[in-house]
Amino acid sequence: MGRYIIRRLLSVIPTLIGVTLIIFLFQRIIPGDPAVAMLGERATEENVARIREQFGLDRPAFLDRDALAEGDLGGFFDSQYIRYFNRLIRLDLGESIHSRIPISESLKERFPATIELSLLSMFIALLIGIPVGIASASRRNSALDGITMVGSLVGVSMPIFWLGIMEIMLFAVLLKWLPAGARLSTGIEIKTITGLLLFDSLITGNFPGFVDALQHITLPAVALATIPTAIITRMTRSSMLDVLQEDYIRTATAKGLSERIVLFRHALKNAFLPVITVIGIQAGILLAGAVLTETIFSWPGIGKWVYDAILGRDYPIVQSVTLLIALIFLMVNLLVDLSYAFLDPRISYD
Amino acid sequence: MTEMNLSPGEIEDFAVREHRSLWLDAWRRLKANRTAIIGLIVVLIFLLSATIAHFFWEYEPKIDLDYSAKLLPPNLRVSEQSLKIHPFGTDKLGRDIFRRTVHGGWNSLRVGLVAVSISLVVGGILGLLAGFFESIEMYFWESMALMAFLGLALGALPAWIANQIFQVFLFCALGIISVIVDKKNLSKHIRRYLFAGLGLLAGGLSGLLVAPLVGLVCGILGLGIGLLLAIPVGGKIFSNIVMRIMDIILAFPSYLLAIAIVAFLGPGLEKGMLAIGFVGIPIYARLARSAVLSVSQKEYVLASQAVGESHGRMLFRHIVPNILSPIIVQATMGLANAILSAAALGFLGLGAIPPEPEWGSMLGDSYKYLSSGAWWAVLFPGLAIMLSVLGFNLLGDGLRDALDPKLRI
Numbered sequence: 001m002g003r004y005i006i007r008r009l010l011s012v013i014p015t016l017i018g019v020t021l022i023i024f025l026f027q028r029i030i031p032g033d034p035a036v037a038m039l040g041e042r043a044t045e046e047n048v049a050r051i052r053e054q055f056g057l058d059r060p061a062f063l064d065r066d067a068l069a070e071g072d073l074g075g076f077f078d079s080q081y082i083r084y085f086n087r088l089i090r091l092d093l094g095e096s097i098h099s100r101i102p103i104s105e106s107l108k109e110r111f112p113a114t115i116e117l118s119l120l121s122m123f124i125a126l127l128i129g130i131p132v133g134i135a136s137a138s139r140r141n142s143a144l145d146g147i148t149m150v151g152s153l154v155g156v157s158m159p160i161f162w163l164g165i166m167e168i169m170l171f172a173v174l175l176k177w178l179p180a181g182a183r184l185s186t187g188i189e190i191k192t193i194t195g196l197l198l199f200d201s202l203i204t205g206n207f208p209g210f211v212d213a214l215q216h217i218t219l220p221a222v223a224l225a226t227i228p229t230a231i232i233t234r235m236t237r238s239s240m241l242d243v244l245q246e247d248y249i250r251t252a253t254a255k256g257l258s259e260r261i262v263l264f265r266h267a268l269k270n271a272f273l274p275v276i277t278v279i280g281i282q283a284g285i286l287l288a289g290a291v292l293t294e295t296i297f298s299w300p301g302i303g304k305w306v307y308d309a310i311l312g313r314d315y316p317i318v319q320s321v322t323l324l325i326a327l328i329f330l331m332v333n334l335l336v337d338l339s340y341a342f343l344d345p346r347i348s349y350d
Numbered sequence: 351m352t353e354m355n356l357s358p359g360e361i362e363d364f365a366v367r368e369h370r371s372l373w374l375d376a377w378r379r380l381k382a383n384r385t386a387i388i389g390l391i392v393v394l395i396f397l398l399s400a401t402i403a404h405f406f407w408e409y410e411p412k413i414d415l416d417y418s419a420k421l422l423p424p425n426l427r428v429s430e431q432s433l434k435i436h437p438f439g440t441d442k443l444g445r446d447i448f449r450r451t452v453h454g455g456w457n458s459l460r461v462g463l464v465a466v467s468i469s470l471v472v473g474g475i476l477g478l479l480a481g482f483f484e485s486i487e488m489y490f491w492e493s494m495a496l497m498a499f500l501g502l503a504l505g506a507l508p509a510w511i512a513n514q515i516f517q518v519f520l521f522c523a524l525g526i527i528s529v530i531v532d533k534k535n536l537s538k539h540i541r542r543y544l545f546a547g548l549g550l551l552a553g554g555l556s557g558l559l560v561a562p563l564v565g566l567v568c569g570i571l572g573l574g575i576g577l578l579l580a581i582p583v584g585g586k587i588f589s590n591i592v593m594r595i596m597d598i599i600l601a602f603p604s605y606l607l608a609i610a611i612v613a614f615l616g617p618g619l620e621k622g623m624l625a626i627g628f629v630g631i632p633i634y635a636r637l638a639r640s641a642v643l644s645v646s647q648k649e650y651v652l653a654s655q656a657v658g659e660s661h662g663r664m665l666f667r668h669i670v671p672n673i674l675s676p677i678i679v680q681a682t683m684g685l686a687n688a689i690l691s692a693a694a695l696g697f698l699g700l701g702a703i704p705p706e707p708e709w710g711s712m713l714g715d716s717y718k719y720l721s722s723g724a725w726w727a728v729l730f731p732g733l734a735i736m737l738s739v740l741g742f743n744l745l746g747d748g749l750r751d752a753l754d755p756k757l758r759i
Contacts, residue, residue, distance in 0.1 A: 018598030022607075026614045065511045065564075076567070150385070153747065157740035159690055159710075161697050162732030165717050169725050288606035292694055296717065307698060310613040322610045326602045 008337055012330060019326050020088060023319050024081050028061060030315070038097050038313050054094060054316075056080045093320040098312055103320045106305065111324075112195025113183060114294070114301030118286045120198070120221040125228035125282065130275070133236025137244065138263055148233060155230025160289055164223040164296040171219060178219055181298040188212045220297040224289055228282040235278040239271040246270075273344055280336035284329035376675075379752040386748020392741030396734075400455030409453045411705040416444035421724050439726035442719055443705075447712075447727060451734050454707035459738065461623050461692035461701075461708075466684045468627025470634050473596075474677060477638025480592045482665060483585025484639070485646040489661065494529045497582055501525030504575045508553045508568040512560050517568070520552040521575055529582045542580045549576020593639065596632035604629040605691040612700040619702050622695045626688050637680055641673035648672075675753035682746035686739045693735045709735045 030037050035051040052058055060079050067075030087094065093103040136148040172180035179185065183197055190201045190209040198217065201209035243249065244267055252262045294303030302321050309317035370378075380386050403409070424439040438447035488496065505521025528545060536544070553572020558565030599607070611625040612618075645651060646669060654664050695701045696710020697717075704711065709731045716727035 014594065015598055015601050018595070019601050022598065022602070023610075026610060029611070029614050031616055063511065065513060070561070153743050154736075154740060157686060157690075157736055157743050159693050159697075159713075159732060159735045159739070161694065161717075162713060162728070162735060165713065165720065165728050165732065168720060169728065173721065173723065284603040288603035288609075291606065291609065292697065295698070306609075310609075310698065310700070315614065318610055318613050322602070322606060325606055329603055330601050 004341060005338060008334065012334060015330065016327075019323065019330070020085055021081070023323050023326075024084050026319055026322075027055060027080075027315060034315075038315055051097065054097075056083045059083070088323075094316040096309075096317055097314045103317060106317075107302070107320070107324070109195075110300060110302050110305050113299060114287065114290050114303060116196040116198060117217065117220055117224060117293070117299060117301060118283075118290060119196075120217055121225040121286055122228065122279075122283070124221060124225040125232050126279070128225075129229045129232030130236050133233045134240055134263065134268065136233075137237045137240035138259070140241065145237075148237065152230040152233045155226050156234075158226050158230075160223050160226055161292040161296055163226055164220065164293055167219045167223055168296070179216055180219055181216075183213060183216050183300060184209070185212050185216075220293050220299055223296070224286060224293045227289065228286060231278060231282060232275065235275050236271065239274045240267055243267045243271040273340065276339060276343070277336055280332050283332040284325070287325045287328060376749075376752045380748055383748045383751060385744050386752065389741045389744025389746075389748060392737055393745055396455055396459060396738045396741065399452055400459050403452045404456040407449075407452070409449060409707075411450075411453075411707055414443075414445045414450075414705065416440075418444065420444040421719075421722065421727070423724075424726050438730040439724070441712075441716055441724075441727050442722075447730055450707040450712060451709070451730050454709045454712055454731065455734065455738070457619060457702050457706065457708040458689060458692055458696070458710065458735070461619055461626065462685050462688040464623040465626035465630065465688040465692070466681055468623065469630030469684065470677070470681055472627075473631040473634030474638045476592050476596075476631070477635035478642055478665070478670070478673075480585075480589035480635070481639035481642025482646065482661075482669065484589040485643055486585070486651075486655065486661070486664070488585050490529070492661070493582055493584070494526055496585075496588060497525035497529050497579065498522050499525075500583065501575075501579060504578065508557065508571045508575070511571070512553075512557045512564050512568050514556050514560070517552065517556050520556070521549070521572075521579070524548055524552065524576065525579050528579050538581065542577060545576040545580035546573050547576070549573050549579070552576075589639065592635065596635050599629065600632045602629070604633075604687075605694060608691050609695060609698060609700065612695055617700045617703060619706075619708070622692055622701055626691045626695075629691075630684060630688065633684065634677065634680065637676060638673060641676050642669055645669050645672045679746055679750045679753060682742055682749055686742035686746065689735065689739050689742070 027034060034055065035048045035057060036043065038051060039047050057080070062079050062081050064076050064079055067078070091104065093107070095102045096106065132148055136142075136145040139145055168180040171178045184190065188209055190197050190206055190213065191204050193200045193203060197213040198210060201207075201213055249262060249266055252266045253259075257266075290299075290301060290303035291306050292303070293299065294301045295307040298304060302324070306318055306321045309315070309321075380390075420440060420442050422436055422440045422444075424437055426435060426437060428435060434446070436446050436448065438451060440446055441450075483492075501522040501524050502518055505518040505524075508521075509515060509517035524545065527548075531541070549572035550569050551572070553575070554565050554569025557568030602610075605626075607629045608622075608625040611628065612621050615621040615625070651664065651668050654668050659667075692701065692708075693710035693713070696708045696712075697714040699711065699714055701711045702708035704715070712731040713728055713735075716724065716731070720728065
């Protein structure tokens with residue numbers, strides 16, 4: 001198994017290089033002059049020069065064959081991509097074109113907001129999806145099962161940005177039950193420790209802060225949780241149904257074990273593997289879905305940031321956030337794969 | 351002896367069962383599934399209304415403007431407030447939302463259809479070839495074509511560096527030689543030395559014509575390429591290369607990648623189609639490959655191989671028809687996803703260029719004046735997205751049960 005883990009870890013490297021390549025290629029597909037596209041027609045000479053320098057636009061994309069022909073081996077490798085790659089290795093994400101704030105700094109500020117939203121959504125999805133999936137599998141073809149199946153299909157088909165808008169319309173504008181937009185009401189402050197407001201306010205014993213943060217996060221978290229909830233429910237149900245047909249379940253039932261013990265001790269354990277895979281995939285979808293959800297709820301995380309960056313053609317931000325989300329997605333999938341090695345003794349590696 | 355009184359009809363029933371094709375069987379199962387039929391009807395309504403509206407209901411978005419009728423709530427009767435019937439109300443420019451929703455369907459559904467076609471064709475072919483050659487040995491000329499192509503692709507780098515197109519053909523020839531020499535038994539070591547040397551000469555000598563340093567770099571590259579080409583690669587390696595590239599695309603959450611691509615390309619329906627189509631390729635490639643891998647172990651494929659059928663015939667007569675069902679199901683569900691992604695792009699302002707109607711961008715426009723309480727301006731376009739996506743999902747779900755009863759759980 002040790003060899004399997006090492007092999008799986010090594011297999012990430014070419015994928016990582018491919019990911020940086022794709023993200024680099026983004027800046028090559030900008031139609032026209034990228035510097036003009038980012039700054040607009042009326043950009044000052046100085047700004048254009050700055051952008052050209054930051055992206056290395058006066059250098060060739062990958063390799064400089066002219067420099068090589070002149071005998072300059074260093075110049076041969078001095079290209080846009082290799083500069084980009086070098087900076088990435090040094091964890092330098094560049095700076096925003098318009099505000100000139102280093103991207104890694106803004107990221108530190110904004111990322112916790114997205115993480116908090118995604119974690120809470122995942123929590124909601126698991127809290128609803130797994131029990132409902134188990135219940136509808138154990139009462140197959142019942143009314144509950146029918147409602148679950150239709151409900152989960154509706155959930156999968158839901159455009160979450162629309163759901164978010166309708167939530168704001170209903171709960172914030174018409175009923176005025178919950179606030180929409182921002183993470184806290186003005187006037188309420190929470191001491192920052194991890195940046196996750198719910199967590200920080202609990203630790204510092206700031207109860208009003210906790211309630212306020214919870215009120216603000218509820219609507220976006222529910223919107224973002226819709227699709228993962230639906231998918232996790234479906235997966236739990238179908239995986240449970242698969243397992244419930246196995247011989248050992250029949251044996252356990254024949255032995256006279258109660259339905260609850262059969263369901264939870266024998267079936268659930270074995271049905272959980274495919275569910276874990278789906279949870280891993282959902283992690284990426286949650287982060288990507290944050291772009292839409294955060295835009296609607298003016299949630300100050302990386303999703304809203306990307307939306308603003310797209311509007312302002314602040315391309316380095318779009319590149320960095322895409323890269324970050326791809327990295328997290330890769331890591332989560334890696335963890336899922338590795339967890340298989342521990343969880344399922346039937347699969348032999350090597 | 352008892353006499354058997356059987357009418358001709360009954361005898362027929364026992365003796366000859368009515369011939370039913372697999373597809374007819376599937377259609378019968380689909381018809382019996384109520385939710386699938388609901389999905390089918392929803393899908394048909396959307397497709398028909400969008401097509402009919404596009405061709406027979408004139409709409410000129412550029413001149414559609416009526417400030418006297420802005421933000422009217424839905425009404426089904428003519429009244430003093432609104433002189434025309436607006437079943438879905440009007441938006442802030444006084445445009446009839448019903449009309450724009452129906453016409454928007456043409457754009458939204460078209461993006462989905464074209465995008466899925468792109469990913470289906472490209473991904474399907476890649477996966478088909480990868481799976482086929484992974485499980486069935488290549489012919490002599492097939493592996494020659496593969497090696498020639500590999501030579502071309504790898505040789506492109508030194509050729510570009512030295513700015514000498516003929517280098518590409520040198521490496522292409524090297525690939526072909528590698529397959530031909532394979533027939534005669536040379537030991538692996540000798541082959542490696544031989545091809546590394548040949549590659550070094552091909553890259554290095556031609557590079558030297560330009561400049562000494564170019565010769566050095568091209569020579570090193572040529573040496574490496576020669577080593578790679580020394581042993582003809584089988585289908586397994588081809589399949590590995592294809593799937594590795596697919597893995598890279600899969601490393602991104604798919605619609606985030608689509609959003610990023612369109613963000614850089616600039617807004618537009620065609621660009622959305624391309625981006626959503628591109629990010630969908632790996633799903634079909636993986637699906638087609640795994641389906642081919644399982645089908646090609648079946649007896650009928652082995653039999654056709656034993657009889658000596660050509661690879662093209664095996665592929666199109668025996669393998670493709672048998673992997674169609676999972677692909678059809680995936681394509682139907684994929685349509686639902688593509689419509690959702692297209693709407694997301696439109697919502698972010700990366701879809702149809704205004705004033706062109708499109709569901710996502712209609713939502714994106716009207717959510718900005720949400721506080722005015724114009725719920726109808728966001729409800730109906732969103733409902734159109736949700737219902738059409740739900741329709742395709744219901745249909746896909748039903749198709750899965752109908753096409754592959756074994757999968758039914």
